[in-house]
Amino acid sequence: MLGCIFRIENVYFDDEIDMGVVKLVLSSTQDDHDFKKLFDHLKREIGNETNFYSLAIILRKMGEFHHAEECLKQQLLHNNIYQDRGNFEQALIYHKYSLELKLILSSKDYVDIGNSYNSIGADYEKKGDLSLALRSYEKARVIWLKCYKDKHERMAMIYNNLGIIHRKMNMYSQALENHTKALDIRQAVLPDNHPDIASSYVNLAMVYMKMNDLDQALDHFQIALDIQQKSLSSNHKSLALTLYDIGSVYEIKTKISIGSRLLFESH
Numbered sequence: 001m002l003g004c005i006f007r008i009e010n011v012y013f014d015d016e017i018d019m020g021v022v023k024l025v026l027s028s029t030q031d032d033h034d035f036k037k038l039f040d041h042l043k044r045e046i047g048n049e050t051n052f053y054s055l056a057i058i059l060r061k062m063g064e065f066h067h068a069e070e071c072l073k074q075q076l077l078h079n080n081i082y083q084d085r086g087n088f089e090q091a092l093i094y095h096k097y098s099l100e101l102k103l104i105l106s107s108k109d110y111v112d113i114g115n116s117y118n119s120i121g122a123d124y125e126k127k128g129d130l131s132l133a134l135r136s137y138e139k140a141r142v143i144w145l146k147c148y149k150d151k152h153e154r155m156a157m158i159y160n161n162l163g164i165i166h167r168k169m170n171m172y173s174q175a176l177e178n179h180t181k182a183l184d185i186r187q188a189v190l191p192d193n194h195p196d197i198a199s200s201y202v203n204l205a206m207v208y209m210k211m212n213d214l215d216q217a218l219d220h221f222q223i224a225l226d227i228q229q230k231s232l233s234s235n236h237k238s239l240a241l242t243l244y245d246i247g248s249v250y251e252i253k254t255k256i257s258i259g260s261r262l263l264f265e266s267h
Helices: 030-046 052-061 065-084 088-104 110-127 130-148 153-168 172-189 195-210 214-231 237-266
Strands: 005-014 019-027
Touching: 088 110, 110 130, 110 153, 130 153, 153 172, 153 195, 172 195, 195 214, 195 237, 214 237
Parallel strands: none
Antiparallel strands: 005 019
16 A cells, blocks of 8 residues: 555544544545645655654645644654754754744744754754854854843853853853853852852863963862852762862873973973
8 A cells, every 4th residue: 555645534533442533535546646746746845754844844834833833843852852862963954954944934933943043053063063063053142132132041051052162162262251151141040059050160160271271270160069069969970070170170280280390300
């Protein structure tokens, strides 16, 4: 029956078997030639893959915009699963599909469009395409800034993401600027001991480490540690990583100190 076309003749609920029934009639006569042409056209337009995205396209063409958006939300859930599994290439494909459909639908939910750009940026970042990640994050920033102005957690998140990309691209002054903006917003809208505030201090410390400003790095790591010790469990991964980073700074400072002493003694 592969490739056959059916017409839906009736849909009803059968109380005896306690389930819905769909009655289909095989369409294979010459009379259904025009219907088959339409089906083939739709198949070429939508593609061979069947998923929530392709269903959303069909619903949009039918004028069922609300149901199209619901399918889009389901597809986004699948995209996040791809990310969690490390399949960033597949996640990127569907995040782009989702963004495209949102733009086609002329969605007024600009926050959600910003979400798509942010997700696409994250996919590019995981793939190592930093320039494309930066471009997508910047688009999300521009959109969200119009929605939230500046004092919102999403703005802190996007400044944080931009700061991380700038650090990876060795653009340290821009990284410091964005991480400082993220920290300022988080301090304004979050409780004093919130873990996200600690994350901002950690990110600033990592930039200072890259700039070889070890004293500033150590100070920021220590502030982050103080917050994490108050807000996280003693075996939390973030707490362990901050302790490791502090140890790394001391190790570098010790090596520099020993190197300087040996250089002095050699003269």
